[in-house]
Amino acid sequence: MFSTPAFADAAVAAQQPSIIESFLPLILIVVIFWFLVLRPQSKRMKEHREMVANVKRGDTVVTAGGLIGKVVRVKDDNELEVEISEGVKVRVVKSTLTEVRAKGEPAKTEE
Template identity: 70%
Template sequence: MFSTAAYAQDAAVAAQPGLLEGFLPIILIVFIFYFLVIRPQSKRMKQHREMIANVRRGDTVVTAGGIIGKVAKVKEDNEVEVDIAEGTRIRVVASTISEVRAKGEPAKTDS
């Protein structure tokens, strides 16, 4: 009678996982989450920043709102003037440019 209770307690102690074995699944989940979500998102953000930095006059761009136009002027304070129709020019925040469709050459000025 006493010996069976002792065996039952011994089996319960042996079945408890160690500290590393308890945290291993959490560490594995964080590792997978980093490579599947965080790293690709940071690469996309870096590419978008580079695209915005390389926008020049004459480029055809698409804004986040779906407006397609040609860049008329790039301002220093993160604004871009975009021609969307003849005689219609709008100012947009440079970070709202979602795509550069065609790279254009800047117009030559006569000086």
């Protein structure tokens, strides 16, 4: 096809993309993944940490298991005592809270 090897080398070199062109799709995928997945997830985690840190006595809380109760006592940095019924108190790990309602805040209604 080519008469000399020099022409063959020039044809192959012209077809290969540069290193930037070959990594550009990978870089774009990482940037899109960061904006669509990692950034919103880290924002949600930060909001959850703040919510759990600000739990105080008298707040109504909802746990991941579905229990709804009133905080009777904040035992330490990791544990709460929650009254789920009159005279029934349970110990709850703070990280399992999914929602904290203030004292007078009504329940959210879905439309």
